[in-house]
Amino acid sequence: MKALRLALIALVLPTAASAAPGDGIYARPGILSPAGDGARLNIVCMGQGSPTVVFDSGWEDWAPVWAIVQPRVAKFTRACSYDRAGAGFSDAGPMPRTSPRIADELHTALRNAHIDGPYILVGHAFGGDNVRAFADRYMDDVAGLVMVEADPVDQQSKARQDEDHGKIVPITTELRACRDAVASGKKLPPLTRDAGQTRSCAQQFFRGIPDEDWSPALNARLMRIATTKVALYDAYISEMEQSPWDEDYLRRHVRSFGARPVRVLTTGYHAHARRESKAAWKADEWRYQRDIAQAQAQWLKLSSNARQELTNKSSEYIPFEQPDFVVDAIREVYDARR
Numbered sequence: 001m002k003a004l005r006l007a008l009i010a011l012v013l014p015t016a017a018s019a020a021p022g023d024g025i026y027a028r029p030g031i032l033s034p035a036g037d038g039a040r041l042n043i044v045c046m047g048q049g050s051p052t053v054v055f056d057s058g059w060e061d062w063a064p065v066w067a068i069v070q071p072r073v074a075k076f077t078r079a080c081s082y083d084r085a086g087a088g089f090s091d092a093g094p095m096p097r098t099s100p101r102i103a104d105e106l107h108t109a110l111r112n113a114h115i116d117g118p119y120i121l122v123g124h125a126f127g128g129d130n131v132r133a134f135a136d137r138y139m140d141d142v143a144g145l146v147m148v149e150a151d152p153v154d155q156q157s158k159a160r161q162d163e164d165h166g167k168i169v170p171i172t173t174e175l176r177a178c179r180d181a182v183a184s185g186k187k188l189p190p191l192t193r194d195a196g197q198t199r200s201c202a203q204q205f206f207r208g209i210p211d212e213d214w215s216p217a218l219n220a221r222l223m224r225i226a227t228t229k230v231a232l233y234d235a236y237i238s239e240m241e242q243s244p245w246d247e248d249y250l251r252r253h254v255r256s257f258g259a260r261p262v263r264v265l266t267t268g269y270h271a272h273a274r275r276e277s278k279a280a281w282k283a284d285e286w287r288y289q290r291d292i293a294q295a296q297a298q299w300l301k302l303s304s305n306a307r308q309e310l311t312n313k314s315s316e317y318i319p320f321e322q323p324d325f326v327v328d329a330i331r332e333v334y335d336a337r338r
Contacts (some may be wrong), residue, residue, distance in 0.1 A: 013239060022071060026064040026220040029089040033113035035105035042089035043082045043113055047074025051118045051143035051337055053330055054110070055081040056102075058125025060205045060236055066321040073330055080115060082106065084130075086235025088225065096239035099246040103134035107141070117141035120333050122326070124148040124319060126239065127247050133242065136253040144261040144333035145302070148326055149270060149316045152295035154247035160291060165244055172237050178204075179233030188227065199236055200226075202226040206317075207273045213320050257303035261336040263329040264300065264308040265318060266293050275315040282324040305336060 030044035045052075053073050057065045063081040073079040084102055085093025093105060110119070120143050124133035127148025135142045135179050153164050177189045178201035188201040191295035202209045205226055210219035225232060269275055270292040293310075300306040309329060 006321075016089060020067040020071075020213055020215070022205060022324075023067040023218045025159075026067055027218045031113045032089070032091075033109040035085065035093070035109040035112070037094045039085050039091040039093040039105065041082050041085060041091075041105060041109040043080055043115070044070075045078060045080040045115065046071060047076070047078045049077035049251065050116075050274055051120050052078040052080055052115055053120045053122060053334070054106070054115075054131075055079070055122045056106070056124070056127030056130045057081070058127055061124070061127075062090075063216065064088075064222065065206060065319055067214065067218075069319045069330075072323065072327045076331065077334055078115075080110075082109070084235065084239075086229075086231040088232075092231035092234065096242050096245075097235050098134040098242045098249070099129045099222075100137065100249060103137055106130070106134060107138050109281070118143035118337075120144045120146065120330060120337070122146045122148060122330060123150050126151055128152075128244075129243075129250060132250055132251075133246070134256070136250075136255050137319065138244050139255055139257075142257070142260060143337045145257065145263070146326070146329050146333055147262070147264045147296065147299060148318055149242060149265060149267050150296065152292060152298065153243070154250045155295035155298040156291060159298065160295075161244075161247070168240055168243065173239070175204075175233055175237050179230060179237065182233060183230045206242040207320065211320075234272065237290050246252050254302075257302050257306075262299060262303040262306040263333055264296050265325065265329055266296050266308055266310050267314050267316060267318060268310070268312055269315040272315045273319060275313075291330045 025044060029042050032040040033043055042063070043266055055066045057063065062083040066081040068083055070079045071125065083090040085091065085097070085105055118141050121131035121134060128147045131145060141191045174191050181201070190198045191201060191204060192198050197289060199208070202223055209222050209226055268289050268304045270289060297308050300308060311322060311325055314325065318326055
């Protein structure tokens with residue numbers, strides 16, 4: 001699940017010198033490809049080669065989360081990120097927003113954009129649910145899998161699942177307040193869900209908008225989307241509400257990847273959007289991180305070529321803080337398939 005204890009975000013725009021080079025590509029639509037039911041998905045591709053790497057982002061995120069990783073992957077093969085229906089530049093999609101529906105839309109949009117498989121699927125956080133659903137439904141189009149601090153709730157104990165599900169109503173209640181304000185053109189309400197910190201509605205997306213790793217132009221465009229696009233809120237409310245259903249689906253639909261390579265990236269900072277000192281952590285947080293790592297390790301059973309790779313140098317947002325860790329894992333999968 002999206003990080004629930006965010007560090008306080010500085011309310012200053014970054015300088016261009018600190019921004020990801022060329023991130024302006026995420027400030028405008030790329031390929032708007034039909035995904036069925038009248039909706040179009042925004043797909044951003046760069047590079048050449050096969051298999052194509054397809055990135056799916058975490059809850060309340062979209063394509064720009066890959067602004068550092070994607071260009072590096074594009075140096076050795078084609079790399080495509082996208083906005084799920086309702087997010088970014090994509091059209092609103094039909095409800096409810098389940099992982100199987102998201103997977104079907106992505107598959108259709110890729111085909112309609114003539115982006116042929118097989119694909120190396122890369123899922124960050126909630127995106128891990130979607131790429132697993134994609135693999136279940138279209139395994140013949142899958143070359144490999146990279147799970148980037150992905151959500152393993154379906155692999156956890158019932159007590160952990162119940163704890164996670166107990167956060168759904170408070171989170172979606174705040175999201176609805178934001179959504180209604182955007183729809184009516186009113187001032188956005190403050191959010192206080194994260195350890196009593198007060199943030200704006202826009203700061204719940206990614207690590208918070210603005211972000212120091214993006215250019216002012218990209219931050220400005222993302223801020224506009226976050227403060228004007230009602231479909232963005234509708235989509236994420238539904239994705240959150242459907243997460244227990246998704247988890248049940250994934251428990252019931254487990255397919256072997258055979259020898260297809262699988263890499264599982266684990267940080268020990270799950271649900272933390274910023275890396276911090278662990279000195280103040282209490283025993284329950286240490287147990288939580290241990291349980292997450294063990295649950296993520298269950299994905300090693302999917303393939304005869306699977307490995308869990310650990311780092312303590314990044315928060316949940318590895319694509320920003322340790323991008324080469326992600327790129328190296330993708331390259332391993334790519335080389336194995338080649």
